[in-house]
Amino acid sequence: MTRPTWDLTDEGMTLIMYGAVAFEMLHAGQGLGLFSHLSKHPGCTARELAAAITVDSYPFDVLLTGLRGLKLVLGNDSGLRNHPLVEQRIVQGSEALHLSFVHTIVNPGISDFADSLRRSTNVGLRHFPGRGDTLYRRLENDQGKLRDLHDHLHAISDSAITGLIGTGALDDCRHLLDVAGGTGREAIALAKHYPDLKITLVDLPPVAEAASRNIAAHGLTERITPVACDVFTDPLPTGPDSALITHMLPLWPAETNIELLRKVRTILPENGTVLLFDAMQNDSRDGPLATVLFPAYFLSVATGHGNFYPQSAYAEWLSKAGFDHIGRFGELPGDHCLHTGVK
């Protein structure tokens, strides 16, 4: 992957220093409906905007000054508009779905990054009361934060799924096992694209239940079957001829991933295919930006392990787990890459 990495400038340094504040400006602008108002009424005045989002003049001035300084909002008091990137990614696109997740999960947890480094574990999990040593287990009884997490995952899936479909790697698949398939966003998109495809989706119990509701809402209960299953400790369903693992392997150490791939291999028929679809770091491991920042969240909050592993790791795991004919489709949207292996 050859996408250029960013350059650190003097202002970039300031942005890092006050990054939490910059994020909250974006989050507040979205939450108060400021960007959606500007989208519907480009050119409106500052006074009209303050009235529309019902914020008093002093706090509104603090917000607007920050948003204009960050260039998220352009223009002056007599005519304001969204920056085209805000319009494209936040208002029209699905990236607003990341904001509650970052606000309620990433930012509280990442405040324990230094302690997580010292203790080599996800100290930030202390912000999420409950049982279990991963965020996924802790959120089983917190529907609000679980929704924030899955909204964020939906936004990732939405930006990446066309890349997966475009590889053609699923074209011959008849029955797919979607391993840790979340609330079914990708399974639903795949079922809609491939009208003859059957999918069995496995995930933890409350997530499988949420998947069930989503699948029903899309009228796909005949073709997508959610199964509550801990993929590490429960048996995996048999029957599928292929297995897809998306956005799961970056959460765990290499040995755990190899074990999971071995387990998946046992339920596949001869010539069955496994597909591993994830965002990845470039080979020099200095970008793309999201892939070098996010592992701090895996360490501090999600699981205490994991990384956006480079491509070479995936080929090695597949081979160690006993798969042959290892294939790779790189340079896919959202910094994604697909690896395939055949039993």
Ligand SMILES: C[S@@+](CC[C@H](N)C(=O)[O-])C[C@H]1O[C@@H](n2cnc3c(N)ncnc32)[C@H](O)[C@@H]1O
């Ligand atoms: C990062 S999400 C990826 C979800 C989905 N594949 C996607 O791409 O949107 C990781 C998923 O792994 C699930 N998960 C975590 N630990 C699990 C376990 N032990 N067994 C089954 N699923 C698990 C979580 O509930 C979550 O849905």
